[in-house]
Amino acid sequence: MTDLMRYAAELEGAGKKGLPPVEKWNPEFCGEIDLVIKRDGTWVHEGTPIGRARLVRLFSTVLRREGDKFFLVTPVEKMEIEVEDAPFVAVLMRREGEGEEQSLVFTTNLGDEAAAGPDHRLVFRKDPETGECAPYIDVRAGLEARIARAVYYDLVALGETRDIDGEEMFGVRSGGVFFPFGPASDIYE
Incomplete structure (x- = not known):
């Protein structure tokens, strides 16, 4: 999760427009993280809704779907998350x-x-x-x-x-x- 947080900070600091090329990245699978996108669109980490809208937006830009599974990916990390319905x-x-x-x-x-x-x-x-x-x-x-x-x-x-x-x-x-x-x-x- 630390690389993901660092990557999010870099994206936010760089003021990048558009979406990162997550479909081109092939990082190693790092496991699951306790992050759930609820049916109502709320992002919940370790049981607590994430209150920072900009952070949720940044995480959404590195969201990728593979089959029925969802992952947050960076060039060096790939972590599975839960999505109750649609992201x-x-x-x-x-x-x-x-x-x-x-x-x-x-x-x-x-x-x-x-x-x-x-x-x-x-x-x-x-x-x-x-x-x-x-x-x-x-x-x-x-x-x-x-x-x-x-x-x-x-x-x-x-x-x-x-x-x-x-x-x-x-x-x-x-x-x-x-x-x-x-x-x-x-x-x-």
Whole structure:
């Protein structure tokens, strides 16, 4: 953890913009650390929420997903952490453009932005606890954001029905892609 803290301090001190190239780093696995990203987006270290937003943001820039596991990585360390659902929560959405040119841009709780489209897919999965369908957007490199309930309602307000392979589907369009929520008959019941 000391190398990770040192690296975070270097990033913060250097005022670097953009994201580090974590996908290019191949450090040795150093084990697990007691760090959990809760379902609500809170980062918890050793049972205590991390109160420094800038530190959480810095750690999020060195987050990497490999299969179903999540790691914080630096050029010399790789430590596994726990993520309860998705590492980010989409807390804002704005619409840019109109009609077929419409783009829906989501902002996460940590300041990342992703415009839904071919590179940032919207998906809907059943929540294993509630059985309800929950929307997610790919933010970067396999890291997703669960779309917050209030943002989901905004998303539904922009929805439309389209015929897909003979079935009426309800969904939204963004970045030239139609993302179906599900059959329109399920939505309008």
